[in-house]
Amino acid sequence: QVQLQESGPGLVKPSETLSLTCTISGGSTSGFFWSWIRQPPGKELEWIGFMFNGGITKYNPSLESRVTISGDTSRKQFSLKLTSVSAADTAVYYCARGSSRADVWGKGTTVTVSS
Amino acid sequence: EILMTQSPATLSVSPGERATLSCRASQSVSNNLAWYQHKPGQAPRLLIYGTSTRATGVPDRFSVSGSGTEFTLTISSLQSEDFAVYYCQQYNSWPQTFGGGTKVGSK
Numbered sequence: 507q508v509q510l511q512e513s514g515p516g517l518v519k520p521s522e523t524l525s526l527t528c529t530i531s532g533g534s535t536s537g538f539f540w541s542w543i544r545q546p547p548g549k550e551l552e553w554i555g556f557m558f559n560g561g562i563t564k565y566n567p568s569l570e571s572r573v574t575i576s577g578d579t580s581r582k583q584f585s586l587k588l589t590s591v592s593a594a595d596t597a598v599y600y601c602a603r604g605s606s607r608a609d610v611w612g613k614g615t616t617v618t619v620s621s
Numbered sequence: 622e623i624l625m626t627q628s629p630a631t632l633s634v635s636p637g638e639r640a641t642l643s644c645r646a647s648q649s650v651s652n653n654l655a656w657y658q659h660k661p662g663q664a665p666r667l668l669i670y671g672t673s674t675r676a677t678g679v680p681d682r683f684s685v686s687g688s689g690t691e692f693t694l695t696i697s698s699l700q701s702e703d704f705a706v707y708y709c710q711q712y713n714s715w716p717q718t719f720g721g722g723t724k725v726g727s728k
Contacts (some may be wrong), residue, residue, distance in 0.1 A: 550722075553718070
């Protein structure tokens with residue numbers, strides 16, 4: 507069965523770029539949408555955006571000016587880049603499969619924005 | 622953006638009892654609603670979508686009713702492995718939005 511694993515720095519300085527990678531294992535990547543979702547401490551889950559085949563993307567309007575989701579899922583990886591981060595971007599970041607509902611999730615990785 | 626509100630925030634239940642969780646949308650989401658289960662240290666798990674379709678492997682003690690703006694997740698006879706946080710999520714309009722969750726714990 508498909509498993510997802512997030513990886514990347516756990517600490518990012520304010521105004522810098524947050525970069526995370528999701529590694530896909532155990533199944534086919536063909537024909538699926540791939541997403542990033544986050545949950546700031548004490549707040550709701552927030553759908554950041556999704557990609558399909560590395561070309562089609564859609565982003566949450568609240569983050570659209572700062573976010574890029576990209577990757578080649580045939581290589582079993584896709585990534586998230588979020589620029590100009592602030593403390594408000596501190597969250598647990600999840601990668602997931604799907605564009606409307608997420609039927610497979612990673613366990614999440616905590617990213618703290620602090621100097 | 623559609624606001625999803627879940628209640629109660631915390632629910633204390635004994636094994637074998639029925640648990641009833643509510644989810645309300647600020648506008649109609651038709652039947653485009655999903656429920657997730659999340660246990661500490663684990664990946665969230667899709668439980669039910671399209672209002673009432675259970676995901677693969679989800680036992681039939683989990684059921685959902687409602688449409689439009691009011692939904693209910695019922696766990697008919699709670700098992701110890703069901704203690705977790707449950708989230709509803711609408712996918713009727715972009716961006717998809719989640720409720721704040723209901724934590725189901727032991728009484």
